[in-house]
Amino acid sequence: MSPTPPELGPLGVLARYRRAILDRSADDLADLYAVDGVHEFPFLFPGMPARFHGREEVRAGYRAAWDASPALPERILEVAVHTSTDPEVITVEQTVTGTVTGTGEPFAFPGLLVMRVRGGALVQVRDYMDGLGVARALGRLPAVAALLDGRRSG
Numbered sequence: 236m237s238p239t240p241p242e243l244g245p246l247g248v249l250a251r252y253r254r255a256i257l258d259r260s261a262d263d264l265a266d267l268y269a270v271d272g273v274h275e276f277p278f279l280f281p282g283m284p285a286r287f288h289g290r291e292e293v294r295a296g297y298r299a300a301w302d303a304s305p306a307l308p309e310r311i312l313e314v315a316v317h318t319s320t321d322p323e324v325i326t327v328e329q330t331v332t333g334t335v336t337g338t339g340e341p342f343a344f345p346g347l348l349v350m351r352v353r354g355g356a357l358v359q360v361r362d363y364m365d366g367l368g369v370a371r372a373l374g375r376l377p378a379v380a381a382l383l384d385g386r387r388s389g
Contacts, residue, residue: 242355243352243354243355244322244352244355245318245322245323245324245325245350245351245352246316246325247355248267248350248352248355248356248357249316249325249327249350251263251267252264252267252350252357255267256308256311256331257308257309257310259301259307259308261293261294261295261297261298261301262294264294264297265290265291265293265294265297266290267356267357268289268290268293268356268357268358269290269353269354269356269357269358270289270290271288271289271290271358272289272290272293272356272357272358272359272360273286273287273288273289273358273359273360274286274287274293274296274357274359274360274362275359275360275361275362276362276364276366277361277362277363278363278364278365278366279366279367280364280366280369281366281367281370281375281379281382281383282300282303282366282370282375282379283296283366284296304373305335305336305337305338305373306333306334306335306336306342306344306372306373307333307334307335307336308331308333309332309333309334310331310332310333311329311330311331311332312329312330312331312332313327313328313329314328314329314330314345315327315328316328321351323351323352323353323358324349324350324351324352325349325350325352326347326348326349326350327347327348327349327350328345328346328347329345329346329347329348330343330344330345330346331343331344331346332344335372335373335374338374340372342369342372342373344364344365344369344372345364345365345368346362346363346364346365347363347364348360348361348362348363349361349363367379
């Protein structure tokens with residue numbers, strides 16, 4: 236079996252993933268996924284589902300999220316990329332930085348991604364991000380707190 240070309244392996248897909256994030260292109264992002272690929276949010280991330288199943292859910296979900304978000308990402312600072320004994324898997328520590336439109340306030344959203352790439356496509360992404368930190372930076376923390384409080388009492 237011949238090795239996977241670098242552009243189709245995890246690091247090549249990561250570079251394209253980051254470009255799609257910076258461009259806020261739901262189409263470019265979704266096109267990186269296998270038809271039945273999964274994107275999961277294991278931590279509470281208000282306003283996002285626990286997972287997107289399939290390329291088209293990724294496309295629709297990110298399009299809706301980015302259309303509603305005033306966060307404009309400008310850079311992705313790589314903290315570390317960890318390879319695995321499994322050649323399909325990498326773990327990525329990074330911080331997405333940018334500006335909140337309307338206020339001009341800067342933001343920095345640290346996160347951790349665990350990505351599985353098979354045949355040049357994402358088959359699984361586990362996206363660990365501080366959803367409450369994102370809500371705070373975007374001025375949505377009071378609404379999120381009210382939503383969460385309503386769920387507890389409802």
